[in-house]
Amino acid sequence: MNKPVIVALDFADDFECINFLNQFPKDEEKLFLKIGLEMFCQFGYPFVRNLRERGYNIFLDLKLHDIPNTVKRTCEMIAQWDVQMLTVHATGGSEMIAAAKEGLAGSSTKLLAVTQLTSLGQTELANELQVPLDSQDYVTHLAKLAYQNGADGVISSALEVPVIKTATSTDFLCVTPGIRPKSSQVGDQKRVATPAHARELGSDAIVVGRPITQAQDGHQAYVNICKEWNK
Numbered sequence: 667m668n669k670p671v672i673v674a675l676d677f678a679d680d681f682e683c684i685n686f687l688n689q690f691p692k693d694e695e696k697l698f699l700k701i702g703l704e705m706f707c708q709f710g711y712p713f714v715r716n717l718r719e720r721g722y723n724i725f726l727d728l729k730l731h732d733i734p735n736t737v738k739r740t741c742e743m744i745a746q747w748d749v750q751m752l753t754v755h756a757t758g759g760s761e762m763i764a765a766a767k768e769g770l771a772g773s774s775t776k777l778l779a780v781t782q783l784t785s786l787g788q789t790e791l792a793n794e795l796q797v798p799l800d801s802q803d804y805v806t807h808l809a810k811l812a813y814q815n816g817a818d819g820v821i822s823s824a825l826e827v828p829v830i831k832t833a834t835s836t837d838f839l840c841v842t843p844g845i846r847p848k849s850s851q852v853g854d855q856k857r858v859a860t861p862a863h864a865r866e867l868g869s870d871a872i873v874v875g876r877p878i879t880q881a882q883d884g885h886q887a888y889v890n891i892c893k894e895w896n897k
């Protein structure tokens with residue numbers, strides 16, 4: 667199976683979202699969709715269930731970050747939803763990551779820990795967050811924490827994938843947003859890579875939102891990105 671291009675569904679409106687999905691031919695391989703905070707806060711679990719029932723794979727990007735007991739109980743509930751991936755923030759710490767994994771026990775949902783958001787560069791890390799490490803070292807540190815506490819993988823920029831795989835395992839999943847084809851606007855993302863570069867660096871899956879969802883022809887943009895990614 668090809669490594670997935672996961673489409674980030676960041677729409678304000680569920681009709682707009684379903685219209686977007688209807689552009690994709692029915693006989694094409696089912697899309698892997700990311701539902702993030704914007705849509706989940708408005709449409710909740712019924713929306714997730716609806717898309718699962720239509721056969722889509724779902725990455726539920728809730729970026730949980732709370733005390734271990736709260737995260738564990740939330741994960742126990744999500745474990746029953748049959749979603750393929752769920753995120754927590756690695757900065758929640760070792761106990762929280764382990765609690766999330768315990769909560770997902772018995773389900774096939776992969777637990778991914780967000781390292782350093784791809785919208786944060788070296789300047790924000792040093793000046794705003796007062797982290798005295800460079801991005802590669804900080805991301806590697808958080809990836810090791812996630813690995814040692816049972817996560818199945820991490821969210822990072824594609825730029826850090828080689829150091830993460832070396833510090834953990836080649837099987838440790840690296841799912842990478844901040845993907846921008848050459849002609850796309852970077853917007854609020856800081857640590858970006860093209861689909862081809864992400865493949866060369868060893869990403870296991872790429873996450874792409876606006877370059878597809880805001881394209882004139884979303885389906886064609888998706889097809890072009892898949893071609894570049896799977897070359």
Ligand SMILES: O=c1ccn([C@@H]2O[C@H](COP(=O)(O)O)[C@@H](O)[C@H]2O)c(=O)[nH]1
Nearest residue numbers: 674702782783784843844873874875876
């Ligand atoms: O570090 C992170 C973690 C999550 N994201 C999410 O991925 C998509 C990217 O969307 P684009 O429109 O392609 O920028 C978005 O839903 C984010 O919430 C991330 O970008 N970086």
